Amino acid sequence: MSMFTKTGAAAAASAQSTNEKKESAIVSFGSGTTYKVRFKSLEDSVEYYGYGIYDKVKTFVPKNPAVRNDRGFIESNPTVWDRAEQYYRDLQRKAKDAGDEKAAEEYSKLAYLYKGKPRYLIAFTNLEDGKDVVIDLTKKQASGVLAAINKYAKKLDKLAFELAKTGSSTSTTVTLTPILDMDEDLTDKERANFEKAGDKPFDFELFETCLYVADEAEQTKNLVIAGFDIGLIGLSLGAPAPAADEAPPITGDAPDVKF
Incomplete structure (x- = not known):
């Protein structure tokens, strides 16, 4: 194996290229x-499926996500977090079969806690500085x-909105309200940024x-931080995970199980 990764013209092109990571x-x-x-x-x-626990593990997406069908049910390749969820789903089903509703709950x-949940990234132009953000x-x-955006879909080139978040912890509310009087409620700079936003589509x-x-x-590691005993699903820190065909099969028929 050569110690050189690029030679000749390829090396010259690489030296002059700008591979800066996008902000x-x-x-x-x-x-x-x-x-x-x-x-x-x-x-x-x-839409994406994110994993995490409020105030413990920041939301992340798996590098190799589970394969889901159109309804969001996992069909194959469950992540270690999906397996942690399944561990408790199995116990839930057993408790329910035994008539222990309290334990099942x-x-x-x-x-x-360990379930992958659908989340959404929505893009807009911030009228304060004219930047496209998410x-x-x-x-x-x-x-x-999205319901509010859809309601005014035919007027998006004419209407600005106020996007706000209120509440606390996991009980927050997001509202989207049209700004009906843009001359009165927007500054000159905000109106100018509104007009410029229509020049090109979102990237x-x-x-x-x-x-x-x-x-x-x-x-x-995140499972450990979350407080889950990874030994319950055959894992340990530093040890390789079992191959896909050796991992416990995903089963379960509880009403809220998505795989």
Whole structure:
């Protein structure tokens, strides 16, 4: 194996290239935040399945995600977090079969902690500085925002909106309200940025800068941080994970099981 990775013309091209990593387009959207925005299109949104636990493990996406069908049910390649969820789903089912509803409910709550949940990235133009940026929302939050965008879909080139978040902890509400009097409620700069926003479509590659990707080793460490005993699913820190054909099969028929 050569110690040189590129030679000749390829080396010259590499030396002169600019491979700077794009800055993340995602913006902070904590409770109490308000943005004046323009939406270019209802299509400027994406869905992904995120894992994490509030105040313990920051939301991440697996480097090698599970294969899901159109309904979001896992069909193959479960992640270690999916296997942690399944561990508690199995206990939930056994408790339910035994008539222990209280235990079944507790196992259901534990399973939900490790469940991959659909989340949504939605792009907009921040009228304060004219930049195209992205917010990350839960399914419930995104549902309301996208419904409002859809309601005014034919007027997106004429209407600015106020995007706001209120509430605390896991009980937050996101609202999207049209700004009906843009002459009165927008500054000259904001109106100028509104007009400029229509010059070009949103760059979908910016969505790629918004998510934190974790490989299996980091996912396993995150399970430990979350308080899950990884030995229960045959894992240990520093040890290789079992091959896909050796991993426990994904089963379960609880009402809220998605695989």
